Amino acid sequence: MAKPKSEQEFMEEVAAELRGESEPTDGVEESDAPETAADPDELETLRAERDELKDRFVRALADAENTRKRADRDRREAENYGGSKLARDMLPVYDNLSRALETANEEQKEISKSxxxxxxxxxxxxxxVFKKHGIEPIAPEVGEKFDPQEHQAMFEAPVPGTTAGEIIQVMATGFMLHDRLLRPAQVGVSSTPAS
Structure with missing residues (x-):
């Protein structure tokens, strides 16, 4: 009884047959096979069928490889960006904590120190926690140049002593999740100052 072939051996054998390198199997030598005169039309039909099967096999292998790559890419994206909705929902928590710290005056700080x-x-x-999960703040400084890739202009105002496109006020910190923008930094931008 013949030993069952592994999937790898089977695939190698099929690939070798498609390349025309097939080896005789089951102990039958090519010279042992009866020679028959093949009809040229039948031979051409068999060659066409072989070529079609070879083409289908190669396409199936390519399709399987593309599916594997797509699944790998989808897995990586899910790992990196799967929590983006939760991260976006946590940004108002950050904003509220920031506002609480910014609005406390000295008297309130003394009374409510703890x-x-x-x-x-x-x-x-x-x-x-943000840093651990790849969420980085975008905190522009007043005087920096406005970058539409990372900043959202909330207003424009002519401010003496500034140049057009310069940040004059930061209203909210922006955030990136790895290389994707979660929220742009909300800023005020200087327009061309009035003369």
């Missing part, structure tokens, strides 16, 4: 320290620690932890 509360503000808790808010600061929560903010730091949130930023650490």
């Amino acid at each position: 509360l503000l320290e808790g808010v600061e620690l929560t903010m730091k932890e949130l930023l650490n």
